[in-house]
Amino acid sequence: MMMNSQDKITPSQAVVILVNYILATGILTLPRTSVEKVKTPDVWISVFLGGIIAIIASLIIVKLSQKFPEKTFYQYSQDIVGKWIGCFLSLLIIVYFFTISAFEVRIMAEVTSLFLLEGTPTWAIILPFMWIGLYLISSGINGIARLFEIIFPITFVLFLLVAFLSLGIFEIDNLRPVLGLGVMPVLKGVKTATLAFLGPEIMLLLVAFMKKSEKTKAVKVVLVGLTIPLIFYVITVVMVIGALSVKGVVTRTWPTLELMRSFEIPGLIFERFESFLLVIWIMQIFATFTITYFAAALGLAQLFKKNIQPFIFGLLPLIYIISMTPKNINDLFKFGNMIGNTALFLFGVLPIILLIILRLKGGKT
Amino acid sequence: MWGKILSYIPEWKVFMQGFIVFFIPYIIFKLFNGIVSKQKTHEDEMKEINDQTNQKVELEHQKSSQGSYDHYTGDFNLDVELVKNEIGHNWDVHVREFHIGNTDIRAAIIFLDGLSDKELIDKHILASLMGNVLKKDEQESIYEKGVFLQTFIKNEVLSVSDITEEYDVKQSVGKILLGATALIIDGIPNVLMLGTVKGKSRNFEEPVSEALVRGPRLGFTETLSDNTALLRQHGENSDLSIINFQVGKRTKKELVIAYIQEIADPNLIEEVKKRIQSITIDDVAESGYVEQLIEDNYLSPFTQVQNTERPDRVFAALMEGRVAILLDGTPFALIVPVTFSMLLQSPEDYYERWLPSTLIRLLRYLAAAITLFAPSLYISFVSFHQGLIPTKLALSMMGTREGVPFPAIIEALIMEVAIEILREAGLRLPKPIGPTMGIVGGLVIGEAAVQAGIVSPIMVIVVALTAISSFAIPQYNAGISLRMLRFVAMFFAALFGLYGVILFFLLLCSHLVKLKSFGIPYVSPTVPYRASDWKDFMVRMPLMMMKRRPKMLHTKDSSRQD
Numbered sequence: 065m066m067m068n069s070q071d072k073i074t075p076s077q078a079v080v081i082l083v084n085y086i087l088a089t090g091i092l093t094l095p096r097t098s099v100e101k102v103k104t105p106d107v108w109i110s111v112f113l114g115g116i117i118a119i120i121a122s123l124i125i126v127k128l129s130q131k132f133p134e135k136t137f138y139q140y141s142q143d144i145v146g147k148w149i150g151c152f153l154s155l156l157i158i159v160y161f162f163t164i165s166a167f168e169v170r171i172m173a174e175v176t177s178l179f180l181l182e183g184t185p186t187w188a189i190i191l192p193f194m195w196i197g198l199y200l201i202s203s204g205i206n207g208i209a210r211l212f213e214i215i216f217p218i219t220f221v222l223f224l225l226v227a228f229l230s231l232g233i234f235e236i237d238n239l240r241p242v243l244g245l246g247v248m249p250v251l252k253g254v255k256t257a258t259l260a261f262l263g264p265e266i267m268l269l270l271v272a273f274m275k276k277s278e279k280t281k282a283v284k285v286v287l288v289g290l291t292i293p294l295i296f297y298v299i300t301v302v303m304v305i306g307a308l309s310v311k312g313v314v315t316r317t318w319p320t321l322e323l324m325r326s327f328e329i330p331g332l333i334f335e336r337f338e339s340f341l342l343v344i345w346i347m348q349i350f351a352t353f354t355i356t357y358f359a360a361a362l363g364l365a366q367l368f369k370k371n372i373q374p375f376i377f378g379l380l381p382l383i384y385i386i387s388m389t390p391k392n393i394n395d396l397f398k399f400g401n402m403i404g405n406t407a408l409f410l411f412g413v414l415p416i417i418l419l420i421i422l423r424l425k426g427g428k429t
Numbered sequence: 430m431w432g433k434i435l436s437y438i439p440e441w442k443v444f445m446q447g448f449i450v451f452f453i454p455y456i457i458f459k460l461f462n463g464i465v466s467k468q469k470t471h472e473d474e475m476k477e478i479n480d481q482t483n484q485k486v487e488l489e490h491q492k493s494s495q496g497s498y499d500h501y502t503g504d505f506n507l508d509v510e511l512v513k514n515e516i517g518h519n520w521d522v523h524v525r526e527f528h529i530g531n532t533d534i535r536a537a538i539i540f541l542d543g544l545s546d547k548e549l550i551d552k553h554i555l556a557s558l559m560g561n562v563l564k565k566d567e568q569e570s571i572y573e574k575g576v577f578l579q580t581f582i583k584n585e586v587l588s589v590s591d592i593t594e595e596y597d598v599k600q601s602v603g604k605i606l607l608g609a610t611a612l613i614i615d616g617i618p619n620v621l622m623l624g625t626v627k628g629k630s631r632n633f634e635e636p637v638s639e640a641l642v643r644g645p646r647l648g649f650t651e652t653l654s655d656n657t658a659l660l661r662q663h664g665e666n667s668d669l670s671i672i673n674f675q676v677g678k679r680t681k682k683e684l685v686i687a688y689i690q691e692i693a694d695p696n697l698i699e700e701v702k703k704r705i706q707s708i709t710i711d712d713v714a715e716s717g718y719v720e721q722l723i724e725d726n727y728l729s730p731f732t733q734v735q736n737t738e739r740p741d742r743v744f745a746a747l748m749e750g751r752v753a754i755l756l757d758g759t760p761f762a763l764i765v766p767v768t769f770s771m772l773l774q775s776p777e778d779y780y781e782r783w784l785p786s787t788l789i790r791l792l793r794y795l796a797a798a799i800t801l802f803a804p805s806l807y808i809s810f811v812s813f814h815q816g817l818i819p820t821k822l823a824l825s826m827m828g829t830r831e832g833v834p835f836p837a838i839i840e841a842l843i844m845e846v847a848i849e850i851l852r853e854a855g856l857r858l859p860k861p862i863g864p865t866m867g868i869v870g871g872l873v874i875g876e877a878a879v880q881a882g883i884v885s886p887i888m889v890i891v892v893a894l895t896a897i898s899s900f901a902i903p904q905y906n907a908g909i910s911l912r913m914l915r916f917v918a919m920f921f922a923a924l925f926g927l928y929g930v931i932l933f934f935l936l937l938c939s940h941l942v943k944l945k946s947f948g949i950p951y952v953s954p955t956v957p958y959r960a961s962d963w964k965d966f967m968v969r970m971p972l973m974m975m976k977r978r979p980k981m982l983h984t985k986d987s988s989r990q991d
Contacts, residue, residue, distance in 0.1 A: 076958050180814065180928050187446045192925070192932055195454050200939035210942035211935075213956035330819070339817045339927060346931050377455050381447035388443045391436075 073273050075281045077209040081270065082263060082289030084212045084351035087219070087296060089171050089400070090260035091345060094297055095304040095319045098260075102253035105239045105310055108301045109250045114257025115294035122264030122286045124415045129271035131422060133279045137268035138366040144418050144425070153414070154367055157268070160410055161360035162379055164262070164403055165353045166386035167396070169193060172349040174393055179321060179342060190387060194380060197354045201361065201376055205273050208358060212351055219344040226324060226337045227299050233327045234306040259404035260297060263352075264290065265411040269359055317393070357383065461728070500596050505535050505615035512539055512611065515602045522605070530560045534578070535615040538623075544608030546627035553588050554610065554623060579617050591624025630655055636738035636760070638905060643780045648738040653683050653757035659740040660687055660753075668692070669747070672702075676719070676756075679711040683757040684719065687743070692750045694983045700947055701752045701765060716756045716763050723765075725945050730913055732906045733946040735764040735771060742776045750984035766947035768981070770954065770966050772907035773797060778969050787968040794967055796898035800911045801937075803898070804841050805922035805930050807891045811837040813926030832882040838923035840884050844892040845916065847874065852896070953981040 073081070098107045132140035137157065142150030173189045181189060200211055243250070264286060271282050304319050307326065316322045324338035361379055365372040390396040501508050509524065516522050526537040536558065540550060583592055595601040595611070596619045605611050608626035633655075636648030649656045657671050668690045676684045686701055704723040713719060720734040721727065737743060738760050743753045746764045754763040773793045778786040811830065815823045833840060851870040855863050875893070878884050895915065902908040914937065921929035944951035954962030962979050964970040976991075978984045 074957050077956075176928050180926055184925070187443075189925070189928065191446070191450055194450055196932060196936045196939060198454050199936065200942075203939070203943040207939070207942045210950065210952060210956040211938050213958060214938050214942070214952070215935075336817060336819075339814065343927070343931055346928065347935065350935055377451060377458070380454070381444075381451040384447045384450045385439060385443055388439050388446075389437055 071205050071273060072275050073205060073209045073270070075274065075278050075285050077213060078267075078270050078274060078282070078285045079289040079292075080212045080216045081209055081355060082266065082285065083292045084216060084219075084348060085266050085355050086261055086263035086290070086293040087348045088168055088263075088352040089349070090293075090297060091300055091341075091348070092175065092318045092320045093397075094257070094260045095301050095313050096316065098253045098256050098301065099305065099310055099313045101256050102249045103310065104245050104249045105241075105305055106243055106250050107253060107257075107305060108239075108298050109243075110253030110257045111260070111297050111301050112294070113250070113254045114259075115261055115290060115297070117254065117258050118261035118264060119287065119290045121412050121415075122267060122290060123283065124419065125264055125267050125411060126271065126282045126286050128415045128419050128422075129268055130279060130282060132272075133276070134272060136272045136362070136366060138363045139272075141418070144422055151367060154363055157265075157410060158360045158363040158367070160403070160406060161356045161363065162383050163386060164407075165356035165360065166383045167400055167403055168349050168353045168356070169383065170387040170390060170396055171400075172346060172353075173387075174396065175318065175321075175342070176346070178318075179338065186388070190384065193350070193353070194384065197350065197357055198376060198380060200354050201358045202373070205358070208354055211354075215344075215347045215351060219348060222340050222344045223296065226340050227303055229329060229337055230303055230307060230323055230327055232329070234303060235309075236306065238306050238309040239302065255408075257297075259401075259407070261290065261293065262404065262407050263293075265407070266355060266359060269362065499598060501598065501601075501613075501619050503616055503618035505537075505613065508613050508620070509537050509539075511598050512602060512605075512613070515598065516606065525555075527555070527559055529558055529582075529614070537613045538610050539605055539613070540610040540625065541605055541608055544606075544627065545610055545625040546608075549589070549625050549627075550610055554612070554625075557586050557588060558582070558612075579614065579619075579621070582614070583621065587621075587623065589623050589625070593622045593624075594619045595622050633659075639737060639739055639742070639775075639903070641739075641775070641777045641780075644776055645739075645741050647740060649740060649755075649760040649762060651758050651760055653685065653755060656740070656755050656760075656762065657685060657687070660744060660747075663740065663744045674702075674705050676705065676708050676713045677711060678709060680713075682713050684713070685755050687747060687753040687755065689747050689750070692748065692978070692984050692986050693752060694750060694985065697750075697752060697766070697947060697982070701754070705754070713756065715759045716754065716761045719754060719756060720763055725947070729940065729944055730910045731769070731941070731944060731951065732772070732904075732910060733765075733767055733944070733951070735767045735904065736761045736906070737764060738762075739776060745776060745779070748989075749978055750982040766949040766982070767951070768946065768949060768953050769941065769951055772904040773902060775903040779972075783969050783971045787970075790967060790969055793901060793903070796901040797911060799898040800895055800902070800908070801915055801918060802930065802934075803891055803895045804845060804915060805918035805933070806927075807888070808837045808841055808919055809922040809926040809930055812923070817927070826885075826887055829885040829887055833885050834882075836923075837888075838919060840888050841892070841919055842916075844878070844884055844888055845895075845919070848892055848896050849912070949981055954979065 094111070095107070098110055102110055129137070129140075132143065135143075138154040141153050144150065145153070169190055170186075172193065173186045176189050177184055177186060200207060267282065267286060270285075271279060274282065300320055304323050305313055307323050308316070308319060313319045321338050321341060324341050325336065328336055357376075357379065361372055361375040364375040364379075368375075390399050501511070509526070513524065517524070521542045522539065523542055524537055524539050526535065528534060529536050538550065538554065579594075595604070601611050601620050601622060604622050610623040610625045612621040612623060614621075630650050630652040633647055633650060635646040639648075647659065649659065660669065660671070666689070669687065670690045671685050671687045673683055673685045675681045684705065686698075686705065688698055701723075705719070708719065708722050710718065710722065716736060720732075720736065724733040726733065735746075743762050743764060747753060751764050751766065754765065756763075774790065778790060781789075810818050811826060815827070818826070830837075835843070847870075851866065854870075855866045858866055871893075875889050879886050879889055899908045899912050899915075902911065918930060918933045921933040923929070925932060941952050942950070942956070950956070953959070954966055959980050961977055962981060964975050965979070973990075976989055977987050978989055980987070
């Protein structure tokens with residue numbers, strides 16, 4: 065795909081894309097998955113550490129991308145490791161991207177049919193969702209960035225609102241003792257927590273879309289773009305554990321939603337606030353779905369040096385079929401873990417290897 | 430191992446659905462592309478045909494000009510005949526022949542009854558020409574020199590300010606039809622065109638479609654020169670450029686674009702000119718035609734050109750770096766480019782103090798949100814998520830719906846359609862009957878419908894609130910688009926409940942972020958984030974703080990005050 069000169073995004077748009085991509089399933093499941101591993105109330109420390117690891121990993125990704133400021137990963141990977149391996153790596157990442165978008169769609173369908181639309185078949189929930197995503201993607205990175213900028217403030221305000229409304233049932237005792245069982249449990253949860261921060265890999269592509277004069281700000285973009293979800297996640301974990309306690313969290317599939325269901329504030333028009341959380345959460349899933357879908361389509365287009373349009377359409381059935389493959393919710397979570405482990409390799413290890421290769425090559429010439 | 434993998438291969442149904450998920454949007458995409466591309470090729474063909482016909486016409490024109498007369502000859506009878514051949518068959522064209530005072534030089538004036546100023550013709554043209562023009566002894570010498578006679582008449586006889594000489598028959602005829610008077614004098618090879626145009630126009634009145642409490646009570650009229658004059662009158666400003674075009678293939682109409690030279694983005698001006706020149710329709714009846722022919726996306730439900738009757742609004746837009754388009758024969762001026770936020774703003778926001786203006790603006794955004802989402806949220810809460818609303822409210826809502834035989838969507842549709850019909854009917858009725866309609870429709874039908882148990886009282890409240898909110902939007906056509914979209918939202922809600930409303934919101938935003946008006950993103954300044962433009966967006970900051978023009982318009986001079 066030829067890159068249009070107008071297809072440029074500002075640093076603030078890059079930040080928003082990053083935040084919207086990262087915030088997804090994690091908001092609803094992170095408290096449970098991390099507590100399952102840590103088993104003490106110190107989960108928030110794990111989340112904090114996970115965020116810092118994610119920041120370090122994404123800084124490496126940005127450094128790598130800044131070496132080729134005008135190219136996306138799909139283009140420059142071939143420059144580093146040659147045509148065939150480059151193509152192979154790109155394909156891996158493309159597969160990763162559309163798999164994750166399929167995963168997000170399915171999770172969304174599961175939660176929606178559980179909390180909002182009991183009895184509606186999954187396909188009926190997924191189909192319109194994917195079509196709207198298709199409609200958005202056809203407007204390119206600019207349209208995506210603008211839409212994300214619209215839903216970001218809504219997410220921000222509503223999330224803070226529901227988080228602080230739940231202060232009523234928050235009990236600080238549930239979070240004590242801090243480091244009661246030492247540091248080891250905390251470290252056990254770090255990997256799970258890091259997985260909630262999947263998303264900085266989009267910087268492999270985004271740097272190419274930034275304006276020339278603003279490429280140096282990419283580091284700042286990553287720092288801000290990861291700090292915001294970090295704060296979101298820490299607030300979520302602290303609030304959920306504070307209200308439901310460690311034991312209560314483990315038994316619930318969607319602890320954050322349960323938290324919203326477990327308090328009522330009479331007097332306000334809405335007494336219960338899970339609808340608010342669901343609204344912003346569906347929007348966030350939409351954001352994650354569209355950006356990964358776009359990243360996959362863009363990758364295919366750049367790999368085959370063709371127009372992006374046919375790939376956008378071609379990916380639709382593929383994403384749909386993958387999303388319908390897991391048989392039940394447990395399968396789905398396993399599937400999610402699989403994706404996460406792949407991501408740890410693809411975006412934790414691979415950029416470092418590529419950077420080293422680049423350094424060695426640079427030394428020779 | 431294999432068995433495990435095989436068990437994960439989905440059923441054939443899923444593959445079928447996978448095909449559907451691809452096929453439906455693909456067909457829609459092809460369909461729309463087909464429409465657009467077909468129209469484009471059609472336009473191209475039209476252009477070619479036009480070019481060919483134009484060439485033919487020119488050729489014929491050249492041929493005919495060799496045979497017959499194109500210019501005035503100086504022979505009185507022949508000249509009058511020439512004009513009569515062109516327009517003499519018209520009932521309202523008058524030819525008055527006479528002799529110039531005290532001589533036997535023959536002359537004639539030709540004018541259009543109705544458009545020309547008869548008083549001026551009688552008192553200042555005919556009277557001075559037929560009176561004692563020449564003294565007896567001067568007669569001979571002047572009669573011999575035709576040209577001298579003309580300058581003499583021009584300089585010493587006619588007390589009319591606007592006089593031009595015209596040699597070409599066609600052009601003079603065109604002017605006569607617009608109200609000028611042609612004076613043909615024997616022996617002179619041209620005609621004098623006297624500016625006696627007295628266009629029919631009405632008085633300046635307060636614009637009906639955009640009433641304000643505070644602000645100038647002055648609206649545009651149907652006369653273009655009056656309208657440009659109103660813009661000029663706003664204050665001395667030598668930068669105000671008013672450039673004219675002629676639009677309409679068959680009925681030529683004057684159209685001007687107005688902009689401030691030192692502020693407006695040259696690219697924008699070029700784009701506007703280009704689009705206006707591409708209009709090839711035979712008659713441009715109203716500025717609505719121009720709007721529809723130059724807008725970016727005709728499939729969008731949103732209006733991409735703002736229309737207004739208020740000169741102050743136009744001028745304020747010009748000062749922001751926008752371009753105004755005024756057409757002869759309509760009081761509605763067009764403003765481009767338009768952003769969504771403009772449709773929720775009123776000139777009054779700037780005339781009142783900033784605090785009330787800000788509050789009123791926020792109120793309008795709320796009204797827009799209610800217009801769009803209130804009925805759909807009602808439907809989704811009633812038919813899907815009774816659990817999400819407070820128990821007491823849910824109970825009372827269900828209680829009032831007890832006798833209603835329809836599902837919520839039908840109930841809502843009945844009332845919404847009824848209120849749209851009421852609105853439409855009230856619009857067309859003569860003024861004295863309008864309020865009666867409101868009482869009969871709103872009160873009687875609403876009350877009776879509730880008592881008959883067809884709709885629930887809460888539904889009536891929701892519908893009434895929605896309708897009133899939609900009228901709180903200052904721009905009439907923006908209100909219409911929102912009301913239209915409200916029905917789409919209702920269907921989404923009926924299918925998917927709250928999830929459907931979210932989907933609708935995402936769809937709407939996806940459309941809005943794609944939309945552009947003359948190169949400016951329709952949703953700016955919302956996104957991309959431009960904090961400096963937010964001073965005049967949902968809030969209206971004090972004037973002292975609004976020191977810059979909107980950044981999104983790429984103006985040449987960005988500062989408004991020091």
